[in-house]
Each structure stands twice: as C-alpha cells, then as structure tokens.
Amino acid sequence: MLKVYNTLTRKTEEFQTLEPGVVKMYVCGVTVYNDAHVGHAMSALVFDVVRRYLEFRGYKVKHVMNFTDVDDKIIARANALGEDPFALAQRYIDDYRQNLLDLNILPATSNPRATQTMKEIISMVQGLIEKGYAYPAPNGDVYFRVTKEKEYGKLSGRKLEDMQAGARIEVEEQKEHPMDFALWKGAKPGEPAWDSPWGKGRPGWHIECSAMNLAELGEQIDIHGGGNDLIFPHHENEIAQSESYTGKPFSRYWMHNGMLQLGGEKMSKSLGNIISIKEFLSKRDADVMRMLVLNGTYRAPLLFNDETLDAAQKNVERLKSGLRPAAPSASGLSAEAASALASQAESAKGSFTDAMDDDFNTAGAIAALFEIVKAINTARDSGANDEQLLPAQNMLHTLTGVLGLRLRDKKGSADVDPFVNLLIEVRTEARKQKQWAMSDLIRDRLKELGVTIEDSKDGTTWRWG
RNA sequence: GGCGUCGUGGCCAAGUGGUAAGGCAAGGGUCUGCAAAACCCUCAUCACGGGUUCGAAUCCCGUCGACGCCUCCA
Numbered sequence: 001m002l003k004v005y006n007t008l009t010r011k012t013e014e015f016q017t018l019e020p021g022v023v024k025m026y027v028c029g030v031t032v033y034n035d036a037h038v039g040h041a042m043s044a045l046v047f048d049v050v051r052r053y054l055e056f057r058g059y060k061v062k063h064v065m066n067f068t069d070v071d072d073k074i075i076a077r078a079n080a081l082g083e084d085p086f087a088l089a090q091r092y093i094d095d096y097r098q099n100l101l102d103l104n105i106l107p108a109t110s111n112p113r114a115t116q117t118m119k120e121i122i123s124m125v126q127g128l129i130e131k132g133y134a135y136p137a138p139n140g141d142v143y144f145r146v147t148k149e150k151e152y153g154k155l156s157g158r159k160l161e162d163m164q165a166g167a168r169i170e171v172e173e174q175k176e177h178p179m180d181f182a183l184w185k186g187a188k189p190g191e192p193a194w195d196s197p198w199g200k201g202r203p204g205w206h207i208e209c210s211a212m213n214l215a216e217l218g219e220q221i222d223i224h225g226g227g228n229d230l231i232f233p234h235h236e237n238e239i240a241q242s243e244s245y246t247g248k249p250f251s252r253y254w255m256h257n258g259m260l261q262l263g264g265e266k267m268s269k270s271l272g273n274i275i276s277i278k279e280f281l282s283k284r285d286a287d288v289m290r291m292l293v294l295n296g297t298y299r300a301p302l303l304f305n306d307e308t309l310d311a312a313q314k315n316v317e318r319l320k321s322g323l324r325p326a327a328p329s330a331s332g333l334s335a336e337a338a339s340a341l342a343s344q345a346e347s348a349k350g351s352f353t354d355a356m357d358d359d360f361n362t363a364g365a366i367a368a369l370f371e372i373v374k375a376i377n378t379a380r381d382s383g384a385n386d387e388q389l390l391p392a393q394n395m396l397h398t399l400t401g402v403l404g405l406r407l408r409d410k411k412g413s414a415d416v417d418p419f420v421n422l423l424i425e426v427r428t429e430a431r432k433q434k435q436w437a438m439s440d441l442i443r444d445r446l447k448e449l450g451v452t453i454e455d456s457k458d459g460t461t462w463r464w465g
Numbered sequence: 466g467g468c469g470u471c472g473u474g475g476c477c478a479a480g481u482g483g484u485a486a487g488g489c490a491a492g493g494g495u496c497u498g499c500a501a502a503a504c505c506c507u508c509a510u511c512a513c514g515g516g517u518u519c520g521a522a523u524c525c526c527g528u529c530g531a532c533g534c535c536u537c538c539a
Binding site: 010027028029030031036037039040041042043044046047071072073153156157158159162163205225226227228229230231232233234256257258259260261292295296297299300301303307308310311312314315318321324351355361363364366367368369370371374377378380381382431434436439440443447452453454455456457461 | 487497
C-alpha cells in the first residue's frame, strides 16, 4: 500500500486516487527568465521519480508542469537585455526542456503556459468576482479577498491575524486587507498586456496555476507538487482561488520537496549562489545529480557540495558494477546457486517496493538495489556465467530504471572493439611469458585511451571508463 | 516575533515502541606477477536534560543548535 506525506494534513496518508488507476498530478514549473539551476533540477527529479514509481505501480499518470512565461522578472530581464519578453521566455523554455531531457526526466504529459491560458484565467477571475471572492480596484488590479475565504492559511498553518503582525505594510491603498493578493495586474505602459473586463493587464502569479489545473485536469486533482518554498504564499493562494471558485477540495495530496543547500544556505536566484543545470552537466553525469537526490529524503534539505557529489558518483559506480558481464571463461554456478541469485533479486524487489511505498523512501530503495548488486558480484566472483547473472541483472536494470537512473557506461566507438580485443589477446600472451613490463605498458596506455582492464583468474575483461 | 521541518558513526543517510539499513571513507584479509575491481571482516546506542513505559533513536516536556517560510523563489 502506497503512503504519501501530505503537507495539508502534516500526516502520511494512504494514497487513493479520485479515479481508479489514474493520477492527476500538477507540479509547479519554473518562471523562465534565466538559466535553470540545480535546485530546479532537484524538484523536477523528485517528481519525476514520483511519476515513474506511480507508473511502475500501474497508474496512468497525467503529469502537468507549467511554464510561467509572463511576469515582472521576465519583463525586467527582457528590458535589461533589450529583448522581446516573449522571445526571451521562449528561449528559456527551450533551454529548460533540454535540461530536463539531459537529466533523463520524462516530459510532462502537458506543459501549459500562462500566456496560452489567458481565456481561462480571465473567466476564473471573473467568476471569483461574481462570487464575491475578488474585487477590482481603481488602478486596474483585481485582488482576492482573503477575509472571505474562511480556510485561508490552512496549507501553511497560518492565521490571518498572525500574518498581519509580520506583514510588510505596503503602500497599497487599493487593497481592502494587506494580505489580499493580485489575481490580475493592470498594465503599465510598455508591458505585455491582454484585454480584460478590467482593462488591459496580465495575470497575477498564482491564478495561472489554478486556471491551468482547471483547464488541464479539472476541478479536483490527486497530487499537487512543488518546492516547499512555494507553500506560502503560492500554494496557499492557489487553494484559496481554486476552492472558492469550484466549491470543492482542490488537491488531495500536497507534496513538497526540500531545498538544495549550497554552503549551508538555500540555493536561489535571489541569493545569487547558483549553479546552473548546464554548468553541472558539463562536469558531472546526470546520474550523479539524480543519485544525490535519491540518496536523501525528498522532503529534507539536500546538501550539495563536492563531498556529497563524490559520494553520489561512487554510488552510481557501485550500481554499475552489478551490471558488468561475467568473466570470459566463467565455469558456471550450480543450478541451485543460480536460482538462489534470482530469488535474492526477487526478494530485494520486495524491499524496494516496500521502501518506495513508504512516501517514496528512495534512500531505502537504493539500499535494496545494493543488495542485488552484492548478490550479483558475489555470484560473478563464484564463477557465474552471463546467462546465470541475467535474471538478477534484469531486475537491477528494471528497478534502477524506475528511479530514472541510466547507468550508461562511457562509450567508445564500437569500431575499435576488435583492436582492443587484439591488444588484450597480445597482453594475455605476454603475461603467460611473464613479460610484465610489456603487459603493464599495454594496460597503462589503454587506460590513457579510456579503456580499463581488469584481470581475474577467469580471464581479462575491459570496459570504457 | 509567528508558523514549520529537523538534530543518528569521520561524511551522506534509512529507521515513529522491542536491543541501530545502506553507501562513502578508514583499518585488516582473500584474489592478483603487480594493479584495479570484486568479495569477507572490523568500525555508532541515536544533540543535551527530565518524564511516560516491562521496554524509546522512536511518545511527552524543557534546553541548546541548524534550516525553511512569513517578500520574488523549485
């Protein structure tokens, strides 16, 4: 039975979908005005794993991830660069899509954009006004009336009274209440704007997600995800808008990932301590980033530094070791030993799913995979042949795939394989004649060319890397 | 100040009532001409102080500390 921690109730709950076998999942994407950083990657990876596991469990997942492609920051950056804001947004959308592909993150089933959801946004704002949950202000803005929504604050666990104390007193004479937030912003000269019943303007930040949810998934969804820095105000406001509008509970489960920590601080655009996804991938494999995330708890802060990354890389290497072939002249295991290996893999699969069922405990799941690795390596050391290793290796491959790990070996050109094999053959002959200098030279030179050689009593193997 | 998360071996990190998963690092060993890899062995009583219980890392109270949100933010 799958259990999920729900931010809304602060409890781990049994996972039940609105519609049997189908999961409607909405994950907040990014505002496209700059290169996406590894913190965004963490969030995307977390929900990619959630999705992959749900699919592994047999659910059909409708996975929606939005792009916020019009807002203050995009406009500001575009002005600074002297670029058209829409062109700038498009450029970063393309970049981000590529980042996700490079990270082996499955494309969402739908990627709505604020600018392409304008009709729905406007009619939702209109509806909220009609129901008394919103009001237009003289300056062309439309605000949500937080005092009208009795449950406002339920996600973040705040009370309106508490928030007032700490709230920055804005020079916002237009608002009835300091915590009222903008559903629609009247356009200033030179800004991108759309026609609306309240004059030219553009949507506030939160309303687009409510509108996209409605348009893409309907009035109620199963999972709403994002970083925990979005709990307030973004998700709180989304709930307020959506539930006021439909009169129904919005999302059954709210899932939030923890923040990536760089040097003890959250990595964020405003702090400027950023490593872009592109920059990361120029130095490390995508599997390393994924392993870093998998080795921790998705809800907890994640330490991002050379030590944790090196460890993640080692973990990846270790998983790969399980996929290596048998020694060339392996003698073979007894039938009993071979089937024991297969059943060890089967039982590790049970541990894997038990861990993942427990609120996506990926660290526990990884431990189960290491059990398979150890069993395979032990069997190989005992002389198992490729055929005998295969069932366990297939299992390992399947389960690492559920976590989205590629575990690809570095690839050299296949054309050179015969020549490498020839060199190995020559070296084997040299070793028979105890010509150690020669065999070491071959080994060292091949290493320089990216080929790693390993000798065992059952023969010599090689691989790229 | 308010709300919330958390504090497990040198490092990362599972584990919510019954005597501490896993990985990395370290030390010892097997194998090997050497090396590498792999395998085997060793390595913690769970921030601190109280309490509840037959029994707590796990529940309660307090202290200290870290982090997040309260303003744009994955």
